Amino acid sequence: xxxxxxxxxxxxxxxxxxxxxxxxxxxxxxxxxxxxxxxxxxxxxxxxxxxxxxxxxxxxxxxxxxxxxxxxxxxxxxxxxxxxxxxxxxxxxxxxxxxxxxxxxxxxxxxxxxxxxxxxxxxxxxxxxxxxxxxxxxxxxxxxxxxxxxxxxxxxxxxxxxxxxxxxxxxxxxxxxxxxxxxxxxxxxxxxxxxxxxxxxxxxxxxxxxxxxxxxxxxxxxxxxxxxxxxxxxxxxxxxxxxxxxxxxxxxxxxxxxxxxxxxxxxxxxxxxxxxxxxxxxxxxxxxxxxxxxxxxxxxxxxxxxxxxxxxxxxxxxxxxxxxxxxxxxxxxxxxxxxxxxx
Amino acid sequence: xxxxxxxxxxxxxxxxxxxxxxxxxxxxxxxxxxxxxxxxxxxxxxxxxxxxxxxxxxxxxxxxxxxxxxxxxxxxxxxxxxxxxxxxxxxxxxxxxxxxxxxxxxxxxxxxxxxxxxxxxxxxxxxxxxxxxxxxxxxxxxxxxxxxxxxxxxxxxxxxxxxxxxxxxxxxxxxxxxxxxxxxxxxxxxxxxxxxxxxxxxxxxxxxxxxxxxxxxxxxxxxxxxxxxxxxxxxxxxxxxxxxxxxxxxxxxxxxxxxxxxxxxxxxxxxxxxxxxxxxxxxxxxxxxxxxxxxxxxxxxxxxxxxxxxxxxxxxxxxxxxxxxxxxxxxxxxxxxxxxxxx
Numbered sequence: 128x129x130x131x132x133x134x135x136x137x138x139x140x141x142x143x144x145x146x147x148x149x150x151x152x153x154x155x156x157x158x159x160x161x162x163x164x165x166x167x168x169x170x171x172x173x174x175x176x177x178x179x180x181x182x183x184x185x186x187x188x189x190x191x192x193x194x195x196x197x198x199x200x201x202x203x204x205x206x207x208x209x210x211x212x213x214x215x216x217x218x219x220x221x222x223x224x225x226x227x228x229x230x231x232x233x234x235x236x237x238x239x240x241x242x243x244x245x246x247x248x249x250x251x252x253x254x255x256x257x258x259x260x261x262x263x264x265x266x267x268x269x270x271x272x273x274x275x276x277x278x279x280x281x282x283x284x285x286x287x288x289x290x291x292x293x294x295x296x297x298x299x300x301x302x303x304x305x306x307x308x309x310x311x312x313x314x315x316x317x318x319x320x321x322x323x324x325x326x327x328x329x330x331x332x333x334x335x336x337x338x339x340x341x342x343x344x345x346x347x348x349x350x351x352x353x354x355x356x357x358x359x360x361x362x363x364x365x366x367x368x369x370x371x372x373x374x375x376x377x378x379x380x381x382x383x384x385x386x387x388x389x390x391x392x393x394x395x396x397x398x399x400x401x402x403x404x405x406x407x408x409x410x411x412x413x414x415x416x417x418x419x420x421x422x423x424x425x426x427x428x429x430x431x432x433x434x435x436x437x438x439x440x441x442x443x444x445x446x447x448x449x450x451x452x453x454x455x456x457x458x459x460x461x462x463x464x465x466x467x468x469x470x
Numbered sequence: 471x472x473x474x475x476x477x478x479x480x481x482x483x484x485x486x487x488x489x490x491x492x493x494x495x496x497x498x499x500x501x502x503x504x505x506x507x508x509x510x511x512x513x514x515x516x517x518x519x520x521x522x523x524x525x526x527x528x529x530x531x532x533x534x535x536x537x538x539x540x541x542x543x544x545x546x547x548x549x550x551x552x553x554x555x556x557x558x559x560x561x562x563x564x565x566x567x568x569x570x571x572x573x574x575x576x577x578x579x580x581x582x583x584x585x586x587x588x589x590x591x592x593x594x595x596x597x598x599x600x601x602x603x604x605x606x607x608x609x610x611x612x613x614x615x616x617x618x619x620x621x622x623x624x625x626x627x628x629x630x631x632x633x634x635x636x637x638x639x640x641x642x643x644x645x646x647x648x649x650x651x652x653x654x655x656x657x658x659x660x661x662x663x664x665x666x667x668x669x670x671x672x673x674x675x676x677x678x679x680x681x682x683x684x685x686x687x688x689x690x691x692x693x694x695x696x697x698x699x700x701x702x703x704x705x706x707x708x709x710x711x712x713x714x715x716x717x718x719x720x721x722x723x724x725x726x727x728x729x730x731x732x733x734x735x736x737x738x739x740x741x742x743x744x745x746x747x748x749x750x751x752x753x754x755x756x757x758x759x760x761x762x763x764x765x766x767x768x769x770x771x772x773x774x775x776x777x778x779x780x781x782x783x784x785x786x787x788x789x790x791x792x793x794x795x796x797x798x799x800x801x802x803x804x805x806x807x808x809x810x811x812x813x
Binding site (some may be wrong): 193198203204224235243246263413414 | 495497503509513534536541545548551552555560564566569575579580587588589603604606607707724728751755756
């Protein structure tokens with residue numbers, strides 16, 4: 128009874144090779160799910176104690192990959208994570224997710240949590256105020272670090288982002304093409320590159336069209352509905368009143384629409400609205416909201432691919448890659464004056 | 471140069487005790503964030519290599535807790551996870567999240583991923599078809615397993631759920647009180663207890679009111695908008711046509727509302743609609759949707775508390791706890807015929 132079960136015992140009981148047992152226990156992707164489940168069941172029955180940790184210490188590979196996002200309960204980050212998993216799961220990797228709640232301290236702690244869990248890589252969408260020190264602890268361990276959507280300027284770190292300037296430029300130009308001349312902007316936190324870029328794209332489109340740029344029409348807003356409502360209250364009191372709002376976030380755009388309606392103004396006739404992110408609700412509202420699609424699923428797949436490249440890179444030459452995805456303008460009724468679409 | 475840095479070297483450099491350095495490196499919650507950050511920085515500077523894994527092997531505690539949910543990008547699961555983190559973070563625990571994507575095989579793999587990451591506990595909301603075998607692997611390691619919202623009947627496993635029967639009963643009774651007599655039900659997958667309970671609550675309310683129960687008015691629907699649309703198409707063709715729909719999911723309720731409107735019927739005058747979950751969109755729609763609130767944040771906090779109790783339970787007496795939270799009916803314009811609320 129005191130004799131410890133080995134992989135050879137399991138192999139004998141199942142009439143398969145010890146190598147197959149070992150591969151099954153180590154999540155080798157070449158082993159079918161059925162075989163793996165069978166081995167795990169038999170191993171549990173026979174009280175086999177695999178010292179995974181000791182193994183990880185030896186092989187240095189856990190096949191776990193960590194993902195840190197500000198929050199998981201938005202469609203955008205949910206879709207990015209799905210893209211990451213769809214790319215990594217077939218390679219035998221497992222994704223574990225942590226939330227930073229937009230707090231740099233929490234982000235630092237989650238980095239340590241993932242490092243303690245012996246992850247083989249960390250994919251991060253940073254907070255608006257991330258510190259480099261904790262991120263450097265990942266690099267210090269020679270573990271690939273990849274940024275997606277929100278990045279920090281750090282040497283040797285690859286990233287996958289969308290062209291936020293281009294997205295904002297397209298959205299603003301569309302409003303101008305629809306005849307709007309007084310376009311306000313609900314911007315985000317400028318310590319994040321994505322919001323600086325969206326602001327720049329907005330401003331450039333206005334200048335390129337020969338329209339005057341008005342600082343009063345730019346309001347810093349958090350990406351939520353209530354802040355969108357507050358900012359719009361301010362905008363609607365201005366004289367002259369803006370005839371369009373380009374919001375750097377769909378959630379703030381939703382607040383804008385609610386406030387505009389509460390004040391009995393018509394959308395898009397009096398004021399047009401365009402958001403950013405293509406959150407699902409923008410499509411299913413009674414008044415569908417124009418927005419910018421960021422291809423989050425493809426972003427996740429791409430970030431995972433960059434991780435795999437780096438992870439399998441056996442040369443000593445480090446690489447740094449910046450992948451920039453092209454955003455897409457989706458025109459819906461909240462901004463289409465010239466011809467109203469059927470929902 | 472070849473001498474390895476010890477915690478005594480770090481203590482000396484910072485002029486603090488070695489015990490403090492050790493506590494800071496081990497995430498002891500008694501150490502302030504500032505001190506901890508300082509120690510980690512100095513440790514990195516001095517190339518201190520803490521063998522976390524070897525330590526975890528010795529102490530048997532990683533202070534990581536795993537959470538598995540079908541998907542993260544819903545407000546419900548997002549809020550539960552926030553509740554879990556708010557309860558566990560102050561105790562020095564870190565939460566790592568995995569998604570099962572409603573697939574029992576994936577769930578099994580994620581369990582192993584978390585076990586390999588040496589978690590101190592696993593909190594699971596099961597898939598509609600979860601297998602007990604992988605869940606038993608958690609218990610076999612003497613690690614607390616807690617179910618929340620969706621559970622399996624397993625001896626010795628505690629759970630935190632809401633009273634789904636009661637929630638469905640309240641929703642249906644409300645529709646009856648508003649004068650509806652032909653109430654249809656968009657139900658979920660009956661292999662999940664929550665959907666069986668919601669169906670039972672719906673049926674009991676109808677029987678208690680002396681109304682006839684009609685099987686044709688119960689349609690199995692996935693929790694998404696498109697399936698809600700399809701099911702409602704079927705319902706609207708029936709003769710007599712239902713005058714109310716109680717949906718076991720907010721997402722299907724949204725589809726129902728879209729289809730009812732597409733067929734130029736009025737809500738709630740022709741057909742009333744009540745959903746389930748209190749997803750944020752139900753509140754901010756132009757026509758706000760009545761629904762059942764499940765207190766997800768409190769559910770998460772409670773699940774975390776049950777984990778802490780079990781984790782700190784030093785007696786050999788195992789306990790099994792079932793916490794049942796009371797759901798709340800939220801009445802909005804989609805079902806209020808007798809008196810229309812202002813939004």
